[in-house]
Amino acid sequence: MQVTGTHINYYLNCHRQLWLFANGITMESTSDLVYEGKLLHETSYQRRSEKYQEIEIDGIKIDYYDPKNRVVHEIKKTDKHEEAHEWQVKYYLYVLEQNGVAGVTGMLEYPRLHKTDEVLLTSPDRLVIADMVIKIESIIRSEECPQRLPKSRCKNCSYFDFCWSGEEEK
Template identity: 55%
Template sequence: MPITATHVNLYHVCHRELWLHANEVRMEHTSDTVSEGKLIHETAYPQRAERYREIVLDGVKIDFYDPKAKVVHEIKKSNKAEAAHLAQIKYYLYILEQNGIEGATGILEYPTLRITETVTLTPTDRSEMVKWLTNITVILNSLTCPPLLHAPICKRCSYYDFCYVGE
């Protein structure tokens, strides 16, 4: 199974959600938060679909890529999982590099917060990426679901009812 940017994002949020998602247990369709995020993604920059391209490399889909400036644009609803968002963009940049596109950068955008952040891929990021990908592969290949996280973020998660059904 190819590792996607969603896998990298979820790895930085919750290993259990990563495993469930990879094993086709999907709860996003029940989440108002996910729906709001999709709406923001689709409406925040309506002209973007005309100006930028969607590309797929090695099974990784980048929604908004500016090939002239070599910039990946990623839109998120909230910065509560910012580390995961940054990891996702860095993975995009890593995949671009692996496919011969050097010097690409990313822009992480939180339209409702009016925050943008430029993202680059550093040598440290590249070595961390190898660790992330190894750990993600271990989780994806595991026969058992990782344990509950028991973190504040769980209360807003689309898998909350699934994970805490017995409690």
């Protein structure tokens, strides 16, 4: 099994989300949030496609790679920076490096915030990522779906209805 950037993101958000996604239970196609994200993605960056390359390698898909400056650009629709976003990009840099493409940096872009954050891959990061990959594979292989998070942490998750339908509002 190849660990993807989405696996890394979900692992850091919620182990149950990771397990559901990896075991083929996806709500992405019907999620308004995901649709909205794709729309923002397309409208904000549609004129930039010539400058950037799309890369698919070892299970990851990088939409915007700038080969001239060796920068991976990752666009997020949210209005706040999340640690999971940063690790997703670090994972892209890690996979590129594992495949002989070294010295690449990352750029997290938040169009709604008009903000960009540089992302670098450090030596400690490489160890953290190697450990994360082992834990992700173990969760995915598990027979049991992990427990839910507290509901207050589920508001923006595409699995909200799946996890909480039938529950009384508190």
